[in-house]
Amino acid sequence: MEKLLLYLAYPFVRYALVVGVLIALCSSLLGVTLVLKRFSFIGDGLSHVAFGAMAISGILGVTNDTLVVLPITIVSAILLLKTGQNTKIKGDAAIAMISVGALAFGYLLMNIFSTSSNLSGDVCSTLFGSTSILTLRKEEVWLCAILSVLVVLFFIFFYNKIFDVTFDENFARSAGTKVDLYNLIIAVIIAVIIVLAMNLVGSLLISALIIFPALSAMRLFDSFKSVTICSAIVSVICAFGGIIVSILAGTPVGSTIVAVDVVVFFVCFIVGKIKGGSRA
């Protein structure tokens, strides 16, 4: 306990906890929608796109790579999600195309136009997010907090529309809902969350933040609202617990958070089985 108090006295630890919790909250809210729309791996795809964009920003010598990464990721998200359900190349194939292509080109460009003395280290750190969350500046914390609040507000105020667009786009469109607009907004928000979440768990593990809380909640509850609230609570607890465990035990932050997510999923699975809860 004394050691934990000591660690909590460091500002970068508090920043990591605040940002980690906010990112986990936002990703879990959107995660329910994505899982139900069968876009579970969108996080993986977009994070690989962001990785490729980071490679480009490094080559261009851009100091703040968010200026390059965020727009490229948003455009990719729009291409993947705005087309909605009535598209020729379906969700999983489209994600796979963009994902592996961006990852391959990103790593290729980083090797050819290397600007770092430790390429492997930079790539490893970006992919797995070992300590990125613990090296945040105060401005980055504020940026994350503002974006997270906006995402949560959007989810609260447009909950009904998101519900409609998630379950049946065609019906929502016939009822007068601007489905394309909401798909566009959701795509932008997902891109923002992915770019922020790369700092927390790295590119390869982002999908866990999106998928596991939603699936854990679906083991326990049936209604969209209950699943969403439960998913948010599970995600926040797992992120908080994962960060605390990683700084105490000296383990990589991203992997520890995902490990906690997996454990909680199995617990919820067992509880759901005992309760006789419905499946996803």
Next chain:
Amino acid sequence: MRKKIFGFIGIVMMTVMLSACGNTNSKVDQVIQNQMQEADTVTDKSEDTKDIMETETDQFSESTENLFAEYVAEDTVSESVLGDNIDLTVLSSTMVYSEVYNMMYSPHNYEGKTVKMNGLFVAYTNKDKSQYYPAVIIADATACCLQGLEFILEGNPAYPAGYPEVDTEITVVGTFETYEEDGYTYCRLQNAKIL
């Protein structure tokens, strides 16, 4: 709509609470005040007992204040977290890596502080091998990234005299300083000792 407004208010309150979570001073003051008020309201008629209780309360208040005074952090940096002594040997590898990163990123906040750290000894050299830069390095949790701190032993002996073998695990303590070389700012521990 009312639910959404309440939800919005809830989020604003949560954000405000989160932004104030580092203000340990107010919590400490409150605890100390409560403790002191409780001590003052004791109605024990024995003067000796009251004196003893007040003494213990004062000692507790003082020790608590001292403990938390060391841990109060300023704004964006940890310059006052541990006072002038920064002991990285008591931290986990994840924390050490992050703190060393902060030292490299904001070195001016660590100038003059005594830093103690544990890691592997390495000696880097410049291109023509005319100068050596002894350093102690640590790896992050995935062991793919390394952070390190250059150090100069007390008396400034010429490498390799007085320095251990490369890749030896060492604990070094020294005074943190920055210096300029070829137009770049570097960090190192001055007057260092290997424990």
